[in-house]
Amino acid sequence: MYRGSNASERDFGPLARLVAGPYPTHIEQNFLFDRGERGRSGHKEKVGRILTRNPKRARGAVTACMIVVSLTGSPSRAQMPAVDHARAATAPVTIPALTTIELEILSPLSSRTSKTGQVFALRLVQPIVIDGKVIVAAGTPGEGEVLNAKHSSFGGSPGMLMLIARSMTIDGRALRLRSMHIDQSGANHMGAAIATSVVVPLVGLLVQGGETNVAAGTHAMARTAEDFTIAPAPKPDATNGDVQ
Amino acid sequence: MRSPKPALFLTMVAAGACVPLAAKAAPPAQIAPTPPPGKGEIVFFRHGSVLDGPVSCAVHENDAKVSSLPIGHYFVLAAEPGKHRYAVESEARDTINLQVESGEVQYVSCHIKMGVVVGRPVLVPATEAQFTAKKLKEVEPAKVTAAPAPPPS
Numbered sequence: 001m002y003r004g005s006n007a008s009e010r011d012f013g014p015l016a017r018l019v020a021g022p023y024p025t026h027i028e029q030n031f032l033f034d035r036g037e038r039g040r041s042g043h044k045e046k047v048g049r050i051l052t053r054n055p056k057r058a059r060g061a062v063t064a065c066m067i068v069v070s071l072t073g074s075p076s077r078a079q080m081p082a083v084d085h086a087r088a089a090t091a092p093v094t095i096p097a098l099t100t101i102e103l104e105i106l107s108p109l110s111s112r113t114s115k116t117g118q119v120f121a122l123r124l125v126q127p128i129v130i131d132g133k134v135i136v137a138a139g140t141p142g143e144g145e146v147l148n149a150k151h152s153s154f155g156g157s158p159g160m161l162m163l164i165a166r167s168m169t170i171d172g173r174a175l176r177l178r179s180m181h182i183d184q185s186g187a188n189h190m191g192a193a194i195a196t197s198v199v200v201p202l203v204g205l206l207v208q209g210g211e212t213n214v215a216a217g218t219h220a221m222a223r224t225a226e227d228f229t230i231a232p233a234p235k236p237d238a239t240n241g242d243v244q
Numbered sequence: 245m246r247s248p249k250p251a252l253f254l255t256m257v258a259a260g261a262c263v264p265l266a267a268k269a270a271p272p273a274q275i276a277p278t279p280p281p282g283k284g285e286i287v288f289f290r291h292g293s294v295l296d297g298p299v300s301c302a303v304h305e306n307d308a309k310v311s312s313l314p315i316g317h318y319f320v321l322a323a324e325p326g327k328h329r330y331a332v333e334s335e336a337r338d339t340i341n342l343q344v345e346s347g348e349v350q351y352v353s354c355h356i357k358m359g360v361v362v363g364r365p366v367l368v369p370a371t372e373a374q375f376t377a378k379k380l381k382e383v384e385p386a387k388v389t390a391a392p393a394p395p396p397s
Binding site for chain 1: 293327340341342343345348350355356357358359360363364366368369
C-alpha cells in the first residue's frame with residue numbers, strides 16, 4: 001500500500017496520468033521509488049537508477065503498467081462502495097428493521113462510578129450500506145443507556161454494568177436501536193465470603209467483590225429496532241443559482 | 245471352522261470404548277423454548293449450593309410475585325418488549341433492570357450472598373452457557389405468573 005497524506009491521489013494516479021498525457025520524470029521517479037519502498041533500500045536505489053539512465057524505456061514501462069491497471073480496474077476502487085449519501089439519492093431509502101450495525105462506546109464506564117439510567121455516547125463504526133450506497137456514514141452519533149450499575153459491595157458481591165444502545169441520530173431524527181447487550185460483572189467472591197464466615201464467623205462480610213469496567217473504544221453489535229426511511233433532500237433550485 | 249468369538253469380543257470392546265466419546269457430545273442439560281411471537285423471554289435460574297442454606301429466591305415484578313426459585317431450579321417467563329424491573333428480597337432488596345426485545349431470550353441467575361443475619365439473594369445477568377452448564381429442574385409453569393402491567397405514571 002502507498003503511504004502518506006496523498007495516498008488516495010496515488011491510488012488513482014496511474015489512470016489520471018494516462019489521461020493527462022506526458023509524465024514529468026520526477027513523477028515517474030516517485031512512482032517507482034514508492035514501489036521500491038516495499039523492498040530493501042538497495043532495491044529502491046536500483047530502481048531509481050534504471051529510471052534515470054533510461055528515461056524513455058522507463059516511461060514506456062510505466063505507460064504499459066498504467067494501461068493494464070486502467071483496463072483491469074484498480075482493486076481498491078472496485079471494492080469500494082460508492083459513497084453516496086441519501087441526500088444525493090433521488091428516491092427515499094429505507095433501512096429495514098433488524099439491520100445489524102456495529103457501534104463504538106466513546107467514554108469509559110465503570111461499575112464504581114456509573115449510575116443506572118446514565119446516558120453515554122456511541123458512534124457508528126461501519127457505514128450502513130444499502131444497494132452499494134452508503135446510506136448512513138460511519139461516525140454517526142448515537143446514545144446508549146446504563147441499564148444497571150451496581151458497585152461491588154461487602155459479602156463478595158461483584159460490581160455490575162449492563163449497557164444497551166438506545167438510538168442513533170440520522171438527519172435530526174432518532175433511529176431506535178435494540179439488541180446491544182453488554183453485561184459485565186466483576187470478580188464474584190460471594191462463595192469465598194460465605195466459606196470464610198464458616199471458618200471465622202462474620203469475617204466473610206469484609207470480603208469485597210471486584211469492579212468491572214468498559215473501556216472507551218469498546219465495540220458491540222446492535223440492530224435497528226424499526227424500519228427507518230430517509231427521504232431524499234430537496235433538489236437545489238436551478239433558477240436561483242444554488243447549484244455549484 | 246474358526247470360532248467367531250474373538251472377533252465378537254473385539255467388536256464389543258471397541259463399542260464400549262466409544263461410549264464415553266458419545267457421552268461427551270451430549271446435548272445441553274436444558275434448553276429455553278423459543279419466545280412466543282412478539283414477546284421476549286427471560287430465564288431465571290439458580291444453581292446454588294449447600295452454603296446457600298434455606299434462603300429463598302422469590303422473584304417479583306411490580307411488587308407481585310412471579311415465582312420462586314429453589315436451589316437447582318429454573319423458570320421461563322415470557323414478557324412484553326420494553327423495560328422490566330425484577331426484584332428479590334430478604335433482609336435487603338436487590339433489583340435488576342432488563343430491556344426485553346421481541347424474539348430474544350435473556351438469562352438471569354440468582355445467587356445468595358452473605359448477609360448480617362441471613363443470606364441475601366441477588367440477581368445477576370447470565371449467559372446461555374451458564375444456564376446449560378448444570379442440570380436444573382423446571383419450576384412448574386403453573387407456578388409462574390406474569391406480573392400485572394405497571395400502573396400508568
